[in-house]
Structures are given as C-alpha cells and as structure tokens.
Amino acid sequence: MRTLVTGGAGFVGSHLCETFLGLGHEVICVDNLITGGLGNVEHLRSNPQFSFIRHDISHHIDIDGPIDNILHFASPASPVDYLRHPIPTLKVGSLGTHNTLGLAKAKNSSYLLASTSEVYGDPERHPQSEDYWGNVNPIGIRGVYDEAKRFSEAMVMAYHRCHNINTHIIRIFNTYGNRMRLDDGRVLPNFMGQALRGEPLTVYGDGSQTRSFCHVDDLVEGITKLLFKDYHEPVNLGNPSEVTILEFAKEILDLSGSKSKIIFHPLPQDDPKVRKPDISRAKNLLGWEPKIQRTEGLTKTLKHFQEKIGGK
Ligand code: NAD
Ligand code: UDP
Numbered sequence: 001m002r003t004l005v006t007g008g009a010g011f012v013g014s015h016l017c018e019t020f021l022g023l024g025h026e027v028i029c030v031d032n033l034i035t036g037g038l039g040n041v042e043h044l045r046s047n048p049q050f051s052f053i054r055h056d057i058s059h060h061i062d063i064d065g066p067i068d069n070i071l072h073f074a075s076p077a078s079p080v081d082y083l084r085h086p087i088p089t090l091k092v093g094s095l096g097t098h099n100t101l102g103l104a105k106a107k108n109s110s111y112l113l114a115s116t117s118e119v120y121g122d123p124e125r126h127p128q129s130e131d132y133w134g135n136v137n138p139i140g141i142r143g144v145y146d147e148a149k150r151f152s153e154a155m156v157m158a159y160h161r162c163h164n165i166n167t168h169i170i171r172i173f174n175t176y177g178n179r180m181r182l183d184d185g186r187v188l189p190n191f192m193g194q195a196l197r198g199e200p201l202t203v204y205g206d207g208s209q210t211r212s213f214c215h216v217d218d219l220v221e222g223i224t225k226l227l228f229k230d231y232h233e234p235v236n237l238g239n240p241s242e243v244t245i246l247e248f249a250k251e252i253l254d255l256s257g258s259k260s261k262i263i264f265h266p267l268p269q270d271d272p273k274v275r276k277p278d279i280s281r282a283k284n285l286l287g288w289e290p291k292i293q294r295t296e297g298l299t300k301t302l303k304h305f306q307e308k309i310g311g312k
Helices: 011-022 079-084 086-107 143-163 187-197 216-227 245-256 280-286 294-311
Strands: 002-006 026-031 050-054 069-072 110-116 167-172 201-204 210-212 234-237 242-244 262-265
Touching: 002 011, 002 086, 011 026, 011 069, 011 216, 069 086, 069 216, 079 086, 079 143, 086 110, 086 143, 110 143, 110 216, 143 167, 167 216, 187 201, 187 245, 187 294, 201 245, 210 245, 216 234, 216 280, 234 280, 242 245, 245 262, 245 294
Parallel strands: 002 026, 002 069, 026 050, 069 110, 110 167, 167 234, 201 262
Antiparallel strands: 210 242
16 A cells, blocks of 8 residues: 655654554655654654655645545644744645645545644534534634635535545644654643753643543554544544643643642633543544553653753
8 A cells, every 4th residue: 555644744643653654555745844753753764664855745746556545734833933933834735635635636645634622712512523524713813724724624625525535534632742843832841841951831711621631553554444434524533531721730730740830821812621532433433542542642742851951
C-alpha cells in the first residue's frame, strides 16, 4: 500500500507516518512546515519506504504512481497558530481539501479528512454527538479554522456522493502526546512548559470551561480502524473523560511536582465553554475506545517535555 499524509511533519501526522510505515505501507509525507518540523520525522528519513515532499497543499500537486490512501491532516491546529495564520488556515481547509480530493479521484484512493470538534463551535448540546450541527460564529476569530473544517467536510461528502470516492471524516477532540510543540500555545504544552520551568500556569477565564483529552496513540488506533471501513459519515474520536481547565492545571502541577502558581488571564473570544465527545458511533462501528487514562498519558508526555526542556 502507498499512503500519502498531508501535514505529516506535524504532531499527529508524524505519528501516522510512523504507524503506516509500521503496517508495511510506503509513506509519502507532504508538508510545508508552517507549524510542523522536520525533527518530527527525522527518525523516519533513513527508511527507504518513507519520502518527504516540502509543498503547500493549497497548491496543486502531482505525484507519480498509484496512491492507495490519502490522509489530509495539513492545517494549523492550535488556536494560537491559526490566529497567527488565518488565511493559510482557510486556504488549506478549502483549496488543500479540494486538491487532495482531486488527487484521490485521479488515483482512486481512499481518503480520510482530519476534521475537528471545533465544527460544534461553542456547543449547546453536551456531550457532542455527530448528528449535532454545531454553534459556530463564522465571523469570529476562530471562524477561520471552524468554517474551513466545516467546508472541508462538505467538500468531502460532495466528492463521495458525486465521484463515489471512498471517503472518511474524523472529528478529533483535543489530542495530546509526544511531538507537540512546547510553544504551540495549546493548553497542555503551555501548562507543562510552565510547570517544568517554574513559571505560573496561565488559566484563561476562571478555568471552569471543560475539555476532554485523548492520547495520540488512542487516536491513531481509531484512525487506522476507520480507514479500512466502508463508512462515510463523520466519526468522533476522542476521550470522553472531561475535566475543567482549572482541575487540569492542578493535575499537571501534582504530576510534575512543580511549585508553580496558577494565575488567571482573560478568556479568549468564542472559547468553547464545554467539550466532550459522545463516542458511541466509534464504539459500535469500530469497537474502538480510548485505553490510555489521563494520568498515564500525561505522565508519559511530561517526560517527553522534560527531555526537550533539559536538552535545550
Ligand atoms: P500540527 O500543527 O502539529 O500539524 C499540522 C501540520 O500541517 C504541520 O506539520 C504543518 O506544517 C502542516 N501544514 C499546515 N498547512 C499546510 C499546507 N498548506 N500544506 C502542507 N502542510 C501544511 O497540528 P496537529 O495537532 O498535528 O493537527 C493535525 C490535524 O489534526 C489538523 O488538520 C488539525 O486540524 C487536526 N486536529 C487536531 C487536533 C488535536 O488536538 N491535535 C484536534 C482536532 C483536529
Ligand atoms: N487555555 C488556558 N491556558 C492556556 C492555554 C489555553 O486556560 O495557557 C484554555 C483555553 O482558553 C481553552 C482550553 O484551555 O479553554 C483549551 O485550549 P487549547 O488552546 O488547548 O485548545 P481548544 O480546545 O480551545 O481548541
């Protein structure tokens, strides 16, 4: 099998490249390195089954030979990143999705889109199941990401319906693990970096907003299961164990043994107040549910960040 991963030099994408190489696939990683880094795939580069193409997928791409699977993961994903790159984010969700679907049509590839829990916006239904259409502010600052992903989903379904492409859509809920950038601005690298450096942990708002954190190994297992299923509607992949951001900060302080304080900063505009996946569909369809408890996943991830900070 020959599998192309866009955004393959990013956090999740690099784990996918590794996993598909492990399954015996040839892997082509396409990335423009806007938020990713070659360091994430350095360990794969000596593998003859692995190739890296530096390319902005919002522009047309030609690839020689057959492609069995296309996994479209290219997109800034951290709020800080997509607020810094609003137009590239809109382009990769729209033009990038169009280009990769065109490639899938030309090569008759299976296709999987990395969508997001952000399609539910600031949800009025809790937990969120796939039949909920969401509550998104299209012109708010997060609209560049949320609407790009909603457009991507619409485009994927149109290619499935009009061209009979074997498409898949996953809606990923906050996922964490090794190879997140310490400075990507997401809550987990922020808190861990701050705890390890002895700086105050910056809780936005009063910290009563909730998130549900999934370890990347669980996510990747769900992705590999869905890719080989004949199912085309969106599937939530995430860990339903929900925590307030304030509790989360305290958990990280406990696990790291840090003496850092917690300080409060203003809540960013349109920050979702709650988020928790209903994973019934993934359970029934794939027999999948996350196995890694938060304490175990956070302990492993803390160790990676410790090594990064220590190695600097
Ligand atoms: P990331 O920023 O680490 O990875 C994204 C990768 O895409 C980077 O390597 C970046 O350089 C690349 N990229 C961006 N625009 C590109 C373009 N135009 N052409 C080529 N490459 C481009 O983020 P991540 O957390 O690994 O997210 C990966 C995907 O998963 C994204 O599509 C994101 O929306 C989705 N997702 C992630 C999460 C999460 O919690 N990690 C949650 C929901 C959705
Ligand atoms: N957050 C926080 N402190 C930080 C970074 C983020 O309190 O230093 C909050 C943020 O306001 C949000 C939650 O943590 O409520 C998760 O933020 P993240 O940027 O990780 O991603 P989101 O889930 O909002 O896409």
